[in-house]
Amino acid sequence: MEPQKVVEVKGLTASFDEKEILKDVSFSAKKGEVTVILGGSGSGKTTVLRHLLGLIPLTQGHIEVLGKDISNLTEDEQLSLYLQLGVFYQNGALLNSLTVGENVGLPLNQHSKIPKPLVEEIVTMKLGLVNLEYAYHMFPSQLSGGMLKRAALARAIAMDPPLLFCDEPGAGLDPISLESLDNLILNLKNLLGMSVLMVTHEVSSIMRVADHIVYLDEGKVVFEGTVENAMKSDEPSVKAFFSVFRNQQK
Amino acid sequence: MKLKKKKKPLQYITNDDRLSYRYKGNTLYLSGNLKLVESGLLARNVLKKLSALKPSALFLNLDQLEDIDSSGVMALYFVKGKLAEKGTHVEIEGGSEIIREKLELFGYENVEKVSVPPRRNYLEQLGGHVHHFFSSYVYGFLVLAANVFYWSFADLFRRKTRREGEVVNQAVLIGVNAVLIVLFMSFVIGLVLAMHSSGQLQVFGANIFIVDLTVLAVMSQMGPLITAILVAGRSGSAIAAEIATMKVTAELDALKTMGLDPIRFVVVPKLYAALITMPFLIIVANVFGIFGGGLAGYIYLDITPEVFINRMGEVMQNKDLLTGFVKSQVYASIIVLTGSFYGFRVERGAEGVGKVTTIAVVVSISLVILADSILGLIFY
Numbered sequence: 001m002e003p004q005k006v007v008e009v010k011g012l013t014a015s016f017d018e019k020e021i022l023k024d025v026s027f028s029a030k031k032g033e034v035t036v037i038l039g040g041s042g043s044g045k046t047t048v049l050r051h052l053l054g055l056i057p058l059t060q061g062h063i064e065v066l067g068k069d070i071s072n073l074t075e076d077e078q079l080s081l082y083l084q085l086g087v088f089y090q091n092g093a094l095l096n097s098l099t100v101g102e103n104v105g106l107p108l109n110q111h112s113k114i115p116k117p118l119v120e121e122i123v124t125m126k127l128g129l130v131n132l133e134y135a136y137h138m139f140p141s142q143l144s145g146g147m148l149k150r151a152a153l154a155r156a157i158a159m160d161p162p163l164l165f166c167d168e169p170g171a172g173l174d175p176i177s178l179e180s181l182d183n184l185i186l187n188l189k190n191l192l193g194m195s196v197l198m199v200t201h202e203v204s205s206i207m208r209v210a211d212h213i214v215y216l217d218e219g220k221v222v223f224e225g226t227v228e229n230a231m232k233s234d235e236p237s238v239k240a241f242f243s244v245f246r247n248q249q250k
Numbered sequence: 251m252k253l254k255k256k257k258k259p260l261q262y263i264t265n266d267d268r269l270s271y272r273y274k275g276n277t278l279y280l281s282g283n284l285k286l287v288e289s290g291l292l293a294r295n296v297l298k299k300l301s302a303l304k305p306s307a308l309f310l311n312l313d314q315l316e317d318i319d320s321s322g323v324m325a326l327y328f329v330k331g332k333l334a335e336k337g338t339h340v341e342i343e344g345g346s347e348i349i350r351e352k353l354e355l356f357g358y359e360n361v362e363k364v365s366v367p368p369r370r371n372y373l374e375q376l377g378g379h380v381h382h383f384f385s386s387y388v389y390g391f392l393v394l395a396a397n398v399f400y401w402s403f404a405d406l407f408r409r410k411t412r413r414e415g416e417v418v419n420q421a422v423l424i425g426v427n428a429v430l431i432v433l434f435m436s437f438v439i440g441l442v443l444a445m446h447s448s449g450q451l452q453v454f455g456a457n458i459f460i461v462d463l464t465v466l467a468v469m470s471q472m473g474p475l476i477t478a479i480l481v482a483g484r485s486g487s488a489i490a491a492e493i494a495t496m497k498v499t500a501e502l503d504a505l506k507t508m509g510l511d512p513i514r515f516v517v518v519p520k521l522y523a524a525l526i527t528m529p530f531l532i533i534v535a536n537v538f539g540i541f542g543g544g545l546a547g548y549i550y551l552d553i554t555p556e557v558f559i560n561r562m563g564e565v566m567q568n569k570d571l572l573t574g575f576v577k578s579q580v581y582a583s584i585i586v587l588t589g590s591f592y593g594f595r596v597e598r599g600a601e602g603v604g605k606v607t608t609i610a611v612v613v614s615i616s617l618v619i620l621a622d623s624i625l626g627l628i629f630y
Binding site: 096097108112113114115117118121122125126129139140141157159160187191192 | 285286287289290293294319320321323324325327328348351352355356597598599600601602
C-alpha cells in the first residue's frame, strides 16, 4: 500500500515585487519518510517552506499538510495543525527572554496537562537527546551557534510531532554534531514514525537521512525522486550538485 | 536485579477514557497508547492511585501497550521515580521490540538535573550589587567617557577617521529634527508658567515682574532642561538602540576586525553633532519659551510687547547666555555618553535592545536633572 502523503503541493506559484519566485511547484512528502528540498541559493526553498507553514498567504496553487488544505483553515483548525507540526528554524528562533529549558518546555506547558515536574523531566530528556542537558538553565544568548541549533531541535520535537519541518538544520554544525543530529532524526523517523521535511545543502546529511529528494532550480521543481535516482539524473543542476559531492569523496 | 513476583489479592483500578490499566498482584498492566495526553493521566491519576496502595514492589507491564512516545517513556520513569521515593521498588517489564527501543532511546532515568545555582543571602546580594554598580557601571561609564573625550579631541582635525558627512547627518538627526518639538514644548511651558504666575503678581500689583520671572525661569532653567529632556528622549534612545543593534548583529565586531574603533567611528560623530546642535536648540527653546510668557503677559496682564522687550533687556545678563551654553555642552555629553554606554552593554539579542534603550532614556534624563541641580548651584 502506498504510504499516506503528509504534504502535497500542487501548482504553487508565488511572486514578490513582481518577480516570480516559485513557478508551478508540485511535489509530495510521504508519511514516515525524510523528504529533502534541495536547490541553490535563491531557488525558493525557504519560500516553499514558509508557504507550507502558512507564514506566507497562498495566492496560487494548492497545499495540503497532514491531509488539510491550508488555504481554508479556520483559526482553531490552524492551531490544531500547528500542534502537530514541529518547526526547526534556521537561526534557532529561541525566545531570548526564556531559558533553554523554558523554551523547550513552552509547548508542553502551554498545550498539555502534564504536571510540571514531568515536563521538566521530558525537557531534560529532550535536551539529553541533543546532548545539551547542561544548558537547561542557560539563556539562548549564552549558547554558541551550534548549541542554539540543537536546543531549537529539542524544542521542535518537544511534542513528538508527526511532521517535522527543518530549515537548514546542519548549517554551522561540525561534522560530528551533524552526524549525531542526523542519527537523531533517523531515530525519530524509525521509532516514532515521524515524517520529516528538510531544507538542506549538506550532501553528507542528505546521503544519510534522505528517502526522497525534491530539487528546486530557479523556482521550479527540476527533479523529484530517490537519492539513487538523483545521483543518476541527467538534469544539469542536479548533476552539478552531486558531482561536487563525488569530487569531495575522491 | 529481577524481583520475584508475589501473589497478592486481585485489585483493580477503574479504567480512564484514554489509557487502560489493570492492577493485578503487584503488576500494573498498561494497554492502549501512552502518548502526550495519556502521559499526564499516568503521571497524575494513576500515580495517585498507586501511591495510595503503597505496594512494596511493582512491575509496570507493557506487553499490551500498543504505542508509546517520548512523553510516555518519561511518564513511566517519572512514576517509577516517584514510587521509589516512597519505598516501592519498581521495574518496567515486557513490551514489543519497538517499545523497548523507545525506552532505551528516550529513557533518561539517570540523567542528573542541572540544579539552579544557590541564591546568596540578602546581605551578600546587596554587597554584590554595590560592587557591581561601582566596578561595572561607574567604572565602565568613566572609561567610556575618557575614551570618547580623548578621541573626540584627538580626531578633531583628523577628518580621515570619520565617515564623510556623518557629523552633518547626525546633527540633522539629533538637532534639526528636534527643532519643532523643542519649539512647541518651550512655547507651551513658557505660556503656562506665565499664565499661572500672572494671577499672583496681579494681587501685589507687580505685573511687570512677569518679564523677570519668565526670562529668568526660561533662560536659566526651563529652556536648557526641557531641551535636554526632549533630546534625551528622542536621540538618547536612538543612540542606545542603534549601538545595541549594531552589537547584537555583530556590526561592532565587524568594525573592530576591519581595524575601526567603534567609539571613533560611531560615538564621536554623535558627540560632535550633539555638542554643536544643543546650544542652538536651547536658544530656540529660550526664544519660544519667552515668547509664550510674553503672550501670556499681554493677554492676562496687559504688558505690551514693547514694555516686555525693554524690561527683558534690563533683566537679561550675559551670565545667563554663558550658563545656557555650558549646560548645553554638559547635557549633550551626558545624553550621548549614556546612550552609547547602554548601547555597548546590550545582552540577550533583540530583547536586550529594548531593555537598554529604556534604561538609557531613564538614566540620561535622571543624570541631566542631577547635573542641572549641580550647575544651578554653581551658577546661582
